[in-house]
Amino acid sequence: MIDWTITAGNVLTIITLAIGALAAFFSLRGRLDLTQSKAREAFDIAKMARDELQRFQIDVTKHYIRSEALEKIEAAAIVRETRILTTLETLGERIDRLVDRMDRGSLPRRRSNSSQT
Secondary structure, three states, rough: OOOOOHHHHHHHHHHHHHHHHHOOOOOOOOHHHHHHHHHHHHHHHHHHHHHHHHHHHHHHHHHHHHHHHHHHHHHHHHHHHHHHHHHHHHHHHHHHHHHHHHHOOOOOOOOOOOOOO
């Protein structure tokens, strides 16, 4: 048979177990709160890092677009410069030929637009 009588030792054991359970509960709850606050802090840091990364990506994209546009502008300027130099060289050659003809005394005659009858 089971003896259901409650003695002072049994009461102290129950009280000790209850106090221990409450202490364990509050200790775990405090650790849980601390862990949750650290998790929130880590989440906030992650959000800030994500935002910073997005701003950095936008800055890199702007810089890349500027670099690409600058390269296109430089390439176009080089093409124009090459055309100008070619034209100047051609003009210089024509002037040289004209000076040579003037030195030889054989200037080309200008044709008159009016017809002689």
